[in-house]
Amino acid sequence: MxxxxxxxxxxxxxxxxxxxxxxxxxxxxxxxxxRAIVDAAPSTFNGDDAAVLTPAVPNSRVVVTTDMLVExxxxxxxxxxxxxxxxxAVVQNFADIEAMGARPIAAVLAFSAPPELPLDVVRQLAAGxxxxxxxxxxxxxxxxxxxxxxxxxxxxxxxxLGGSLPALELRRAKPGQRVVAHGRIGYSAAGLALLQSGRxxxxxxxxxxxxxxxxxVTPGRGMIARAAxxxxxxxxxxxxxxxxxxxxxxxxxxxxxxxAALAPDELQVAAGELxxxxxxxxxLSGGEDHTLLGTIEGSxxxxxxxxxxxxxxxxxxxxxxxxxxxxxxxxxS
Numbered sequence: 076m077x078x079x080x081x082x083x084x085x086x087x088x089x090x091x092x093x094x095x096x097x098x099x100x101x102x103x104x105x106x107x108x109x110r111a112i113v114d115a116a117p118s119t120f121n122g123d124d125a126a127v128l129t130p131a132v133p134n135s136r137v138v139v140t141t142d143m144l145v146e147x148x149x150x151x152x153x154x155x156x157x158x159x160x161x162x163x164a165v166v167q168n169f170a171d172i173e174a175m176g177a178r179p180i181a182a183v184l185a186f187s188a189p190p191e192l193p194l195d196v197v198r199q200l201a202a203g204x205x206x207x208x209x210x211x212x213x214x215x216x217x218x219x220x221x222x223x224x225x226x227x228x229x230x231x232x233x234x235x236l237g238g239s240l241p242a243l244e245l246r247r248a249k250p251g252q253r254v255v256a257h258g259r260i261g262y263s264a265a266g267l268a269l270l271q272s273g274r275x276x277x278x279x280x281x282x283x284x285x286x287x288x289x290x291x292v293t294p295g296r297g298m299i300a301r302a303a304x305x306x307x308x309x310x311x312x313x314x315x316x317x318x319x320x321x322x323x324x325x326x327x328x329x330x331x332x333x334x335a336a337l338a339p340d341e342l343q344v345a346a347g348e349l350x351x352x353x354x355x356x357x358x359l360s361g362g363e364d365h366t367l368l369g370t371i372e373g374s375x376x377x378x379x380x381x382x383x384x385x386x387x388x389x390x391x392x393x394x395x396x397x398x399x400x401x402x403x404x405x406x407x408s
Contacts (some may be wrong), residue, residue, distance in 0.1 A: 101190025115201035161203025176301030187223035264361020314403025329388030
């Protein structure tokens, strides 16, 4: 069922695949596919060859990013729903806008799918996109559709960076600063492991599975951090050590993460015991939480917590020691 609201659908944690009933894309044609997307994610900016956006605030700069979700590579129909895939596609792009200290204002969708895909799948994908962009007071303002061998979503996000403060660039971490985080770390990886295990997932561990299926970033936290004096920021998309290591490398500093602040919580420990996996692996090398990771000289901004410190040197440590796990997502591995 399509839910065109901000509420997450109350579907089971383990899904049985995308629905196969109803007309297919090949049967209805391109115009009906576009109509289905626009109906599910309406926008007054959508309809011309390109969207014309008004700057959100004076003295603002435009921030742009793009990311893709490829079926079989980034998601599978047996572990998620089309609605959640749509939400996830928005989050992974809007998190990059937030990580610059900017506000997401619009999204554009490029969509490729085989002709035999049911049109209802597209409706649900678009409804998921709409539910997430609306949480940011943003809109899906256009895009493109085409036929292809598999389901691929590519979203380009546009953001507004207001005021004269610098963007939160990877190269701007400085010795003496603290490392701060907003959001959970290692939940998405734990959830994926649970879903892939084929086991019945205990109800208390459902939040881990949901964290993989539809990760979340609180709107506006990047702007709050920038206003509070943060200098560098990224999001945990490829793995904590991988992503914070990029900050350390670009800034030519050593980042020492606090082991106590990162210790797996009760749910992660329980999942690790169930699957026979060290939950630290999910914390240090799991990705797709899209947790905001930044550096700041003063106190942690509202909604953030301190997870480490920045010092002179190079690389990343955990509690003064080399990390037990250093893996992460690699696009061509």
